[in-house]
Structure formats: C-alpha cells, structure tokens
Amino acid sequence: MSAATGTPAPRRMTYREACKQAIRAAILADPRVFLMGEDVARYGGCYAVTKGLAAELGEARIRDTPLSENGYVGAGIGAAIAGMRPIVEIMTVNFSLLALDQIVNSAATIPHMSGGQFAVPLVIRMATGAGLQLAAQHSHSLEGWYAHVPGLKILAPATVEDARHMLQPALDDPNPVLIFEHVMLYNREDELEPSITGVDIVSAKIRRPGRDITLVTHGGMLFKTLEAAAVLHEEGIEAEVIDLRVLRPLDMATILGSVARTRRVVIVDEGWKSGSLSAEVAARIADEAFYELDAPIRRVCSREVPIPYSAHLEKAALPQTPAIVAMARGLVKGG
C-alpha cells in the first residue's frame, strides 16, 4: 500500500512467480481445480513454477504423476468431463507429443463428436521454445501445430500480466485451453499492476504503437521484436508491435486494423515457416487486406532444422533482433 494514495503499489515479480500465483489463486478459489504433472509436487516443477505449492495446498491438489504423458493428459480430459477443472502441466511441448493422441483425438473432438453432450473444460500448460542449448528434443516451438486443431484454444502469454491472469479465464472456458510458456520468459521480471485483476483470452494486443510497419509476434519472440522496434525507432521507422496472445482463434480484427494503418507487415515466429502459424497469419492478411498493403508480407522464422546444441548454431537457427530489423527496414525503405 502506498500511504499517500491508499492504492496498492505495483509489485515486481518474475513470469515464473506470476504463473505460480495464478495456479495458487485458482486452486484456492475452486475446489474442483487441481494441478497434475511430472515433478510438480516434491521437486517443485522442472521450471520451478510450482515450488512450495504442494506443501501449502497438499499433494492431492498438486499431484505428481509418473512419466506417462498420454495417460495423465487423458486422465485430465476424463476428470474434466466428470466435473473437475484440471490444470495439467507437461514439462515441455516436446513431451506433449506423447500425449498428442489424447489432446487431438479426444480433448479436441469429444464436444463435437458427442453432439454437444460433453464439454472438456481442461487447461494444459507447457513450456515451449529454445535458447538454453537443449538441442533437438527439448527446444521446439510447436504451439503453431496445436493452433491447427479445431476444438482447442491456444494461448501464449508473453508478459508477466498475462502469465498472472490468463489462467483463470482459461479455466472458466468450457473448452480445452492450451497455455504455452516460453522457457526464456520464466526469469523475466516486470511490474504487476494491482488494479488489473483480469485479462481476456480473445484479443491480440498492441504492445507498441507505430505508423510505418506492423510486426506481428507472440510468446518468447515479443521481446526480440520490441527490441527491433526500438532499433528501428532510432532510424526513424515507427513499428507497431502486435502480441497475438491468443493463437487460436486468431484476433484478425486487431491485426487487420493495424495493417490498414501501416500498410506493411512482418510476422515474427520462433516456429518453422512451412505449414505454420506465421503462414496462416500471412494468408489471412493476404485474403482480407491485400489491397491495403504497400509491400509483400514478410516473415522472420526459425530456420528449417531441428534446433542444434552448439550455441552458435542454435543462435543462427532462431530469429534474432537484427534479422527482424533488417526485414522491417527493407520493407519500409524498399517500398
């Protein structure tokens, strides 16, 4: 509390802490909510998100599972149908592939397949992305794949505020919602504004306004893109940065509104280009705003390789700030 105004002062915290507070608050608020996953209780979570929560909330609500991804994700779906509100944590998106069957063949289909008799109010959280030299089985950004699937909602909180507040609306949603937390964000700190007590899970957000070009991105790439916008500003180019936040369904209105003003767009995505989320965003802009554009739609994405271990190769494989700057500058100057 600030004595002068009587309003609570902003609290500085890490993205990790924000995720933890969100889980804690959701479990305290609703007896149907529980979290399960590998090493979430005794170990405290592989990225330490749930550290200390089992001691406080008990091991029935913070539940360690064996290494059985397809098993416990499927159990989460069943529990959701039976009336619980599970949060399932998968260590990383790479291991979620072992549960792909349950997510795609059951969670995403049961509501439709059952003619609307059952909903699947389930939240699945997982880490995504590269940057820690973990090589090709621990570094991929596959959230775009999940965004391919009707029946799922896909969230990518990039800010501390979204990490803190996206979970509750995800739990309130009657559909399976997947939340992707980029590994490089967990240690990021920011102020959390106490007057903001909730966020939506439908809209994209303009994180930096600008008139010359639109940069569309999400998750871990947001900060490299903001960095690029700062560099471009020094050069006299004002880039507008859009954080998608929600990868499915896409908030096209925000994107198209921005593109109508800037007339140029670069999509920045840590996923690969081929058959991707960035391709989808580009196609929709081309479909719906072709005549607004003064330049071709461009993309800065990961190179089409499994992510290598060696630091310099990993760096070369991922989208970096200078590449974003160069692409945007080229579009503005060239057009």
Place this chain on the structure above:
Amino acid sequence: MNDKVHLDHEHVRDLLTAMLRIRRFEEKCFELYQSEKIRGFMHLYDGEEAVSVGVIEALEPKDAIVATYREHGQALARGIEMNALMAELYGKQEGCCRGRGGSMHVFDRATRFYGGNAIVGGGLPLAVGTALGDKMLGRSAITACFFGDGAVDEGSFHESMNLASLWKLPVLFVCENNLYSMGMALERAEAETHIARKAAGYSVASAAVDGMDVVAVEVAARRAIAQIHATSTPYLLECQTYRFRAHSMFDAQLYRTKPEIETWRKKDPVRQLQAWLEQSGMLHADEITGIEADIAAEVGAAVAFAEAGTWEPVEELERFTIMDRVPQ
C-alpha cells in the same frame, strides 16, 4: 557364447579402468559445466558406472546399443573416443555428432551406438527395430537397450516388451533402476516396484541384479545374452543402482535426504571393486596409481582436443536435415 566371467588379472583391471575412465571424465565434465564450457542439460552417471561397464563388457562389436540422455558411461565403455565425446560436449565440429547433439545425443556409427535419446522411453521402440532389422538381415547381433526406471512408466516400455517378445527379437532390455526419475521416487511412480517382475506379463525372461557390483552385472548380462541367443527371445535385466549426484545440473534434490545418499555412497561401485582387488591382492596399489595417471592424461588430452576444436560454419546449419543418401 560365453556366459562365464574369468576374473583374471587382465579382466579385473579392464573393469576397474573402464569405470574409472567414466568417473574421472565426468568429474572433469562437472568442472567444465561450472566454467560454462559445457552447456545445455547434462546428466552425470556418478554411481551407476558398473551398469554400463558390466553390460557392455558382455557385448560384441557386432551388437547394437541404444541409450538415454545419461549416456556418457555407455559411450565411453563402448569405445567412443574420449576426444570425440568431449568435443561433442563442447559443441565443436570435431565432436562425434559435430556439436549438434551435445551431452544428451551421442551417436556413433562405428560402434553401432544409436543414441543418446532425451525423450524418456524414446529409445525402447528403436531398440526393437534394430533387433528386428538384424534378425531380418540374418545377423546374429543383439541390441542392448538402456533406460531408467522412469521409462517403465511410459507406454513405450510396455509396447516394446510385447513387440520384442511377440516377434522373438534379440533385445537385452537393461533397466538402470536408480530409484528416482528426476524427483519422483520409484514407489511413488509405480504400483509394482519390482521392475523385473513386469517382464512376466509379456512372457519375457528377467532378472534383477546388484547394479553396484560390476562383476555381478557382467555375469548377469552374459547369462541373459546366452539365453537371448539360445531361445531367440528378449530379456529384461533390472540393475539396481543409484545416482550420487543431482538429476541434472539444475536440481536442488529436495526429494531425497543426505543420509540416504551417504548410505548408497558406501556401495560405490568403483571403490567397492578397487577395495576388493587391493585386499585380495589381485591389483597392486601401484598399478592403480598407474591406471589413474593414464586416465588423467587421457582426460587432459580430451580437454585439450576439445579446446582446440573448431566451430562448424553456420553456413552448414541446414546440412543433414534431409539426407541425400543412406550412409553405408
């Protein structure tokens, strides 16, 4: 096939040397991780050396190996050069995988070493396949597949046991049961904690062995391999062991107690063998000093080799994503 172990001077010397090479190599890796020469996830094998050394001692060059992300021990025991392994951990192109794989993804064609797999349980189906290939091609080789107790939780363990049994494939499934999968104690993860017993459900023969005793492991492995060849069926060998260090380099070990670790340290496979050899007079202290000196020199040379190694040019980043031929 020979399922007898002759504990002559040369053989016990080899066993001790093989375990000490792994121990000293990894002590250096730990230091190099602290000084940030090695990055990513690194999982040390400290305490478990007898498992890979005992089993691999019983293999022949024609046999295949599939391992996990905790595979420095298997790699060295199998004869992958220490220089190439260290350079891999440095991410240099002189590494066995050109620095693309790192600690968790060691591969070596020459020794039929098929990884290095960082997906828990990911190697088991692969091992079924290498054994299937060998069988269909008329080779008499077996595949030794190493995996942790945590992999037993995964569906792939159960599917692979069944497939190998159903198709009568020469797979030696080696479970390195170190009682934990990260922070998850075996009895909190498995309803049936006797891993060897699970084999019965798939009509697979099995045994459990003291994984801290390298001679016992070798004897058990030779027996298992003899049976695999004689009956053309797979075998599950559970090696009961313990990791002395953290799961990886980022683990505060809140899930186990110091006294528990200390109790297990008394069963250190390297010290146990060394003490026994000295007491029984099979190996003189001077000889051990000599072995240690040789290993220190080898480790030093491997570090120098890795330091002198070069970075793969970034222009080659996309190489091998798609192969233009099957390597022969």
